[in-house]
Every structure is written in structure tokens, then in C-alpha cells.
Amino acid sequence: MxxxxxxxxxxxxxxxxxxxxxxxxxxxxxxxxxxxxxxxxxxxxxxxxxxxxxxxxxxxxxxxxxxxxxxxxxxxxxxxxxxxxxxxxxxxxxxxxxxxxxxxxxxxxxxxxxxxxQPAGKSALLLKSIAAQIKAQLFLPWAPPSCRLPLLCQMQSPGLSNGFHTQPLSLPHRSRSSGKTLKEVKDYYRDFLLPVTAQPSQNSSVPASLLEQHALDLSAAQEWENEWNSQGLLSRLSPEDYRARKRARLQKRIEEQLRAAAQSCSDVQNASRSGPDLVDLLPSFGGGTVGDQLLTKGTRFTHTEKFTFTQDPEKAVQQMAAAVNSLPTSHQSEEDIRAQQQEELASMQQQLQQLSLHVDEVGGDIKKLTVAISKVSEELKQQEQSNTEKVATIRIKRQTVDLLPDADNNLAKLQALVDASSRRVASLSSQWEKHRAPLVEEQQRLKELCSSQELESSRKLSEIKGLHEKIRQSAEDAKKKEGLYKQLVTEFENLPKDVSRSAYTVRILEIVGNIKKQKEEITKILSDTKELQKEINNLTGKLDRTFAVTDELVFKDAKKDESVRKSYKYLAALHENCTQLIQTIEDTGTIMREIRDLEEQIETENGKKTLSNLEKILEDYKAIRQENSALAAKIREA
The missing domain is CATH 1.10.418 (Actin-binding Protein, T-fimbrin; domain 1)
Known part of the structure; x- marks a missing residue:
């Protein structure tokens, strides 16, 4: 044990x-x-x-x-x-x-x-020690600062803490396609690129930035491995060709998006300009003159300015004269001038609001007219399509009407044409059948060849995937074994040198030898038990047979001789006594076995610590009674 x-x-x-x-x-x-x-x-x-x-x-x-x-x-x-x-x-x-x-x-x-x-190397040992320290700190109860011992003050002090702020880092890397780096890039890396610890603006951001960069590299490598295993192998291309094709597709998609965006921008600009219909409709709303000026998009201020300054010349002259007359003279007071300016400002604001409302109304009418024009254009297209279909129908009917006066000759000609067409179709079908049979055979052969090639390629692809998985598994196993080797070397270096390996070997050999001896003794005891049981069975059978023969012989003579009859009685009594003696011996063995079992049970019960457990139970019972009495007292107080 x-x-x-x-x-x-x-x-x-x-x-x-x-x-x-x-x-x-x-x-x-x-x-x-x-x-x-x-x-x-x-x-x-x-x-x-x-x-x-x-x-x-x-x-x-x-x-x-x-x-x-x-x-x-x-x-x-x-x-x-x-x-x-x-x-x-x-x-x-x-x-x-x-x-x-x-x-x-x-x-x-x-x-x-x-x-x-089986952790790996010195880093694993460091992680193990960190975990042990954290575990030890977690097991310590928290205490307020005024009640902390020196150890707790050292472990539970807040210390310096910094936020997790990351900044992008520039790291040297090789090109994936060629695996080489240009000389200019190497010069830049050597002469101008700052060290990683100097790139962030704050020193506290260096660990966070490194962790973020490492996580990005790992995620990119994992995404590439998943994409290559799922799509790259199916493309049957090398990794460099697959990357090149992916890059070309991405560039093409970007070009298409830019071209579509540029086309939409040009369409919007063209749509913002009014067409000739709008230019013709514009004078009727007083919005401008027909000429080289087009309806361009503008703000409400520009439209108001346009409506304000595109009036008749006479009105403009009158307004200018009024403005000249409204200039301040020396005889007018400042209050009159200010009141006059306020009145002019109010009138101009009112005029501006009216013009704005008029512009909004004109914009709404333009939208309605645009919708009406689009509807009319659709209806016009539908009418043109229906007219084209009707024209085609009329042309067919006209040709039919022209053939009616000479109907018999036309029917005969039409029948001749139909017969010639049918004969031509039959000849073409026979020629097609001649050409079709070898083509169908060739198609079947090519299909079978293609299917066999697909099966072979799929089998090879599955084998390649299996090989990739085995390579990855082998690499992981190699890393684990290498880490285990490093850890074992480290532990071996840390072990005391005074303990020799031979002592452990001798101990292991002794344990193995003891187990082997125990097995041999158990086997010997089992074989002896089987032999004894066999011998007992043989003796029991021999005794039964001897008694049966003796009983038969003595019983025959007991009918004639009185002394033989007494011998028969003594023989029966002897057999009964021997049977009782054998039964007594068997009962004695059974009792001895029960005694041994009881002794083992006594040892087992002694190992169960019954007395100490009973004492614990009594103590717990007293504690429960005390808790119950305390709870009852609290309930009574409440």
C-alpha cells in the first residue's frame, strides 16, 4: 500500500x-x-x-x-x-x-x-513559479491596510499599474515570394529603423504592443494555414502562385469598385444638370433665360441671389435711384436713418422668404414633372414595342394575302419546299449519326478518363492532407519532446549530485524481485492447494468404495454367524465415527477461516478510526446544538 x-x-x-x-x-x-x-x-x-x-x-x-x-x-x-x-x-x-x-x-x-x-524548458519553469506565486497570493485572505502584516503589505499593495495601450510596430521581415530582402531595405532596417523598445511613445506601451503584434502574427499564420488546407490544396497551385492569383483577384476587384464608383459619380453629375426639357420649362416659371446657362445645383442663397438680380433693367434703375435717395443726408437724424434701415431690412427679409417659398414650389413642380416625364418615357417605349410587334404581324399577313390569287401553284411550291427540306433534314440526320457515333464514344472515353483522373487527384489530395497533418503532428511532437528534453536537462542539473542512479536501479530491481517472489509463492500455494484437494477427493472416494465392499462382504456373513454380526455393527459405528471426525475437522477449518476473517475485519475496523470518529461526531453534535440554541435565542430576540 x-x-x-x-x-x-x-x-x-x-x-x-x-x-x-x-x-x-x-x-x-x-x-x-x-x-x-x-x-x-x-x-x-x-x-x-x-x-x-x-x-x-x-x-x-x-x-x-x-x-x-x-x-x-x-x-x-x-x-x-x-x-x-x-x-x-x-x-x-x-x-x-x-x-x-x-x-x-x-x-x-x-x-x-x-x-x-511535461512543460517545456525554462519558460515553462518560469510560468510554473509565477502560477505558484499567484496561487499562494490567492490563498491569502484579504485584509484592510491597517491590519496587514509585513508579508501582506508586500503582496497586497496596489503597486504601479499601467493601462493596456498598444501602438503599431515596424519589424524587419522578408519577402514571401523570393525569401530575400533588397539591399536598400536592409540599409533602412540597419540605419534608420528604430528599435522596438524606442518606437512606442511611452515605455509602458512596449509590452502591450509586442503582445498585440505577436497575436496578429499568430492569427495571420493560422488563417493562412486554414485557407491553404481548405482552398489552396484544391487549387493545385504552389503557395507562391496561389498568393499571386489571390493578389491579382484583389487588385481586379478594387479596380472594378473604383470604376463603378467613378461611373456613379459621373452619373450623379450628369443627373444634376437639367436636360433640354427642363431648360425649356424654366422660363415659364421665371427661373432663368434660355441660353448657355444651365440649371446647376446651388444653395437657397444662390437661388435667392439669382432671382433678386435677374429682374428687369427698369426695375433695377428704379431700385438704384431709391437707394441713392435713401442715402443719409445731413438734415436727417440718426434715429430716422436707423428706423428706415430696419424697415428696409424687414421688407428684404419678407421678400427673401417669398422667394424661398417660390423656389421650393418650383423645385417640387420640377420633381413632379421629372416623374411624369419618366412615366411618359416608359409608356412610349411600351407603345413602340407593341407597334413593332403589330408591324411584323401586318407584314406576314400582307405576304399571305399577296399569295392568295395563285393559291394552287403557291401550295404546290410550298409542298415542294417542305419535301425538299424534309429530305435535306433526313440526309443531314444520317450524316450527323455517322459523325455522332465516334464523337459519343470519344466523349464517353474522355469522361471515364476524367473521372479516373479526378478520383486519382482526390486520392492524392487526401494523401497530401494526411501527410500535412502527419507533418504538423510530428512537428508538435518534436517540439514537445524538445521541451521535455530541456526540462529534464534543467531538472537533472538542479538535482543533487550525491544520489547515484544505481541506488534507484537497485531499489526498482528489489521491488520487481519481491513481486516476482510473491507471484511464485502464490502460484506454489495454489498448486499445493489443488494437489491437496485432489488427494482429499481420491481418499474420500477410496474410503467410500472400501466401506461399500467391506459392508457387502460382512453383511453376507452376518446372516450365518453371530460374531460377524457384532463385527458388522462395530464396522458401521467405526464408519459413522470416522465421518463425524472428518466433519469435525472440516468444521474446525471453517471456524479457523472465520476467525481469520474476523481478525481481518477487526483490523479493518481499527483502521476506520471508529473511536476517533465517534468523538468527532459527539463534538460536532455539541457544536450543532450550540448553533441551534444560538439561532433560537436570536429568533426569540427578534
Whole structure:
């Protein structure tokens, strides 16, 4: 059991259970350690099942009972068939805990266990130490600053913190197509490109920028690998050709988008200009003169200005005269001038509003006319299409009417034409059949060849995919083995040099030898038992046969001689006594076996720590009574 307990303790430490170094047997496990070990195993096996459970025992007894029942239910959900309940965790015994831990360790995922036990290199050791420090800090309870000890002040101080701000970085890279870099680019990288630590504006942004750049590179590499495995292999092109074709398609699509955008812009500009119909309709609304001036898009201010300054010359002269007369004279006071200006401003604003309303009305009429023109254009197109169909029908009917006066001759000519056409069709069909048969055979042959080539190409493609997957898997295995090799070298360097390998080898050989001796002894005992059972069966059969023969012989003579009759009675009594003696010996062996079983049960019960568990139960019972009395007192006070 010692080796089994060591294996269990090693597996529990790998799951994150804090097993003390002096504990080397399941017998030394406390209730707190058992609960922590079970919860850690449940979290590794099924995180959804174990994350809701606490790895430490709560102080209250009712909470402890609830936690024990939850753990028992979780173990039963995983498939544990043994007897389990809250008493398994609170009042534990060695055999039950050993069987439960063996079940949970067997349920642990092998890959995660191997990955947790086989990290790679110095970086993995650093990550492991960081995780240990974080775990230690998480286990410490939080305390206010005034109550912190020096260790807590060191661990729970806020320290310096910076926001996660990233900035784009410029990194040297090679061209994907040729794999080489131009001399000018190399000179730029060597002479002008700043180091990565100097490119961000703040030093605190360097780690965040590096992490962001690394994440972008990884995502780009993963996207390219997925695209190449899904589409690139099907194209049957090399990676460089596939990239070139993809780049050409992207450039073509960009050109088409730019061309479409430029065409739409030109259409909008052409649509913004009024056509000749609008130019003809414009004078009727007083919007302008027919000439080289076109209706261009403008603001309300430009339209108002146009309507204001495109009036008759006489009106313009009159307005200018009024403006001259309205100039301030020396005899007028400033108040009159200001009042006159306010009146002119109000009249001009009113005129501006009227012109704006007129412009809006004109714009609405133009829109309505545009819609009407489009409808009329559609109707015109439909009428033209119907007229074209009617003209074609009329032409056919006219030709038919022209043929009616000489109907018999025309019918004969038409029949001759139909016969000639049918004969021509028959000859063409026979010629086509002659040409069609070899073409159909050639088509079938080419189809079969194409299908076989497609099957072969698909098979080769699947083989290529399999080879790519094997290459990727082999590369991952090589990386894992290389990391494991580095870790083992590091651990070997850290191991004490005074321990020799021969000691471990001798110990392993001794364990193997002891196991082999035990197997040989068990085999020998089994063979001896079989031989004894055989011998017992032979003697029993021989005894039965001897008694039957003796009984028959003595019984024949007992009818004639009185002394023989007494001998027969003595023989029967002897046989009965021997039978009772054999039965007594068998009962004695059975009783000895039962005694040994009872002794083993006594040892098992002694290992269950019944007395200590009974004391714990009494203490817990007293604690529950105290809690109940305290709750009852609180209820009475309330």
C-alpha cells in the first residue's frame, strides 16, 4: 500500500492539492486535506462540476454537512459505485478514502496530466513559479491596510499599474515570394529603423504592443494555414502562385469598385444638370433665360441671389435711384436713418422668404414633372414595342394575302419546299449519326478518363492532407519532446549530485524481485492447494468404495454367524465415527477461516478510526446544538 499511496499523493500534487511533505500515506489525511484533494480532482475532471465547490471546509457544521453531501453527489455523478456520503469526508476511514482517491485519479485526463507534468524548458519553469506565486497570493485572505502584516503589505499593495495601450510596430521581415530582402531595405532596417523598445511613445506601451503584434502574427499564420488546407490544396497551385492569383483577384476587384464608383459619380453629375426639357420649362416659371446657362445645383442663397438680380433693367434703375435717395443726408437724424434701415431690412427679409417659398414650389413642380416625364418615357417605349410587334404581324399577313390569287401553284411550291427540306433534314440526320457515333464514344472515353483522373487527384489530395497533418503532428511532437528534453536537462542539473542512479536501479530491481517472489509463492500455494484437494477427493472416494465392499462382504456373513454380526455393527459405528471426525475437522477449518476473517475485519475496523470518529461526531453534535440554541435565542430576540 505504500507504493499505491505514494502514486496517489504524487497525482494529487499534480492536480494542485497542497499535500504536506511529511504526509506519505492516505492514513495521515485529514478531513480538510481530503476535501481539498477531491475538489481539485473534480475541477480537473469536470470544471463545470467542480468549480461550484469550495476546496476548504467551512467553519459551521451545517455548511460542512452540505459540502459533504455535494461532494458525495458529484462523485456519484462521475460514476463512483461505492458507498459514499457526508461521513466519508467528515469521518473518514483509510480504505474508503483510498478507493475514492484511486477512482478519481483514474478519471483524471491523461493528456492534461502529461501536459501538466511535461512543460517545456525554462519558460515553462518560469510560468510554473509565477502560477505558484499567484496561487499562494490567492490563498491569502484579504485584509484592510491597517491590519496587514509585513508579508501582506508586500503582496497586497496596489503597486504601479499601467493601462493596456498598444501602438503599431515596424519589424524587419522578408519577402514571401523570393525569401530575400533588397539591399536598400536592409540599409533602412540597419540605419534608420528604430528599435522596438524606442518606437512606442511611452515605455509602458512596449509590452502591450509586442503582445498585440505577436497575436496578429499568430492569427495571420493560422488563417493562412486554414485557407491553404481548405482552398489552396484544391487549387493545385504552389503557395507562391496561389498568393499571386489571390493578389491579382484583389487588385481586379478594387479596380472594378473604383470604376463603378467613378461611373456613379459621373452619373450623379450628369443627373444634376437639367436636360433640354427642363431648360425649356424654366422660363415659364421665371427661373432663368434660355441660353448657355444651365440649371446647376446651388444653395437657397444662390437661388435667392439669382432671382433678386435677374429682374428687369427698369426695375433695377428704379431700385438704384431709391437707394441713392435713401442715402443719409445731413438734415436727417440718426434715429430716422436707423428706423428706415430696419424697415428696409424687414421688407428684404419678407421678400427673401417669398422667394424661398417660390423656389421650393418650383423645385417640387420640377420633381413632379421629372416623374411624369419618366412615366411618359416608359409608356412610349411600351407603345413602340407593341407597334413593332403589330408591324411584323401586318407584314406576314400582307405576304399571305399577296399569295392568295395563285393559291394552287403557291401550295404546290410550298409542298415542294417542305419535301425538299424534309429530305435535306433526313440526309443531314444520317450524316450527323455517322459523325455522332465516334464523337459519343470519344466523349464517353474522355469522361471515364476524367473521372479516373479526378478520383486519382482526390486520392492524392487526401494523401497530401494526411501527410500535412502527419507533418504538423510530428512537428508538435518534436517540439514537445524538445521541451521535455530541456526540462529534464534543467531538472537533472538542479538535482543533487550525491544520489547515484544505481541506488534507484537497485531499489526498482528489489521491488520487481519481491513481486516476482510473491507471484511464485502464490502460484506454489495454489498448486499445493489443488494437489491437496485432489488427494482429499481420491481418499474420500477410496474410503467410500472400501466401506461399500467391506459392508457387502460382512453383511453376507452376518446372516450365518453371530460374531460377524457384532463385527458388522462395530464396522458401521467405526464408519459413522470416522465421518463425524472428518466433519469435525472440516468444521474446525471453517471456524479457523472465520476467525481469520474476523481478525481481518477487526483490523479493518481499527483502521476506520471508529473511536476517533465517534468523538468527532459527539463534538460536532455539541457544536450543532450550540448553533441551534444560538439561532433560537436570536429568533426569540427578534
Amino acid at each position: 505504500e507504493e499505491v499511496d505514494r502514486i496517489l499523493i504524487h497525482s494529487l500534487r499534480q492536480t494542485g492539492t497542497d499535500v504536506p511533505e511529511d504526509v506519505d500515506s492516505v492514513k495521515q489525511f485529514t478531513s480538510e486535506l481530503i476535501v481539498e484533494a477531491v475538489v481539485r480532482c473534480l475541477r480537473v475532471i469536470d470544471p463545470a462540476l467542480g468549480n461550484g465547490l469550495s476546496p476548504s471546509l467551512p467553519p459551521g457544521m451545517s455548511a460542512r454537512f452540505r459540502l459533504g453531501m455535494s461532494l458525495a453527489q458529484a462523485c456519484q455523478d462521475l460514476g463512483y459505485k461505492g458507498e459514499i456520503g457526508y461521513q466519508t469526508f467528515l469521518y473518514s476511514n483509510e480504505p474508503e478514502i483510498r478507493s475514492l482517491l484511486m477512482f478519481l485519479v483514474e478519471k483524471l485526463p491523461r493528456e492534461s496530466a502529461e501536459a501538466s507534468s
